[in-house]
Amino acid sequence: MKQLLLLISFTLITTFIQAQILEPVKWTFDTEKVDDKTIAVTFTATVDEGWYVYAQDIADGGPIPTEFTFETLKGCKTSGKVEEVGKVIKKYDSMFDMDLKYYKKQVQFKQLITHEGKGGVVEGYLTFMTCNGEKCLPPTDVDFKFEL
Secondary structure: OHHHHHHHHHHHHHHHHHHOOOOOEEEEEEEEEOOOOEEEEEEEEEEOOOOEEEOOOOOOOOOOOOEEEEEEEEOEEEEEEEEEEOOEEEEEEOOOOEEEEEEOOEEEEEEEEEEOOOOOEEEEEEEEOEEOOOOEOOOEEEEEEEEO
């Protein structure tokens, strides 16, 4: 009987702890053909109410900006910089004592990829940080892979 109670207690504690993990930003990925040699890869962040994601161009001394690292480019190359698509908020933030740019609800980041032949692979990760005005979560890496 003791063992059964211990097992039930452990299960309840584990479930409670897992429920406490905050994930206020959900990422989805998509591709869209632009022309015969160009594909746009899109990274969409859907942000929970009250939270926000930072833009790519944040000055030193502030939060971690959203950043994209393309580790593998097989049969293709990036064209230009990652573009931000969404309603940017530019505002002074007392928590960091500086002007910041960030997005609420949703933002898309788009990168044009030019493939050099048939097919291709784009692989890497993105890094982002999210805050809600009272607290910030540590920077998080999210892996991505596109097969063109």
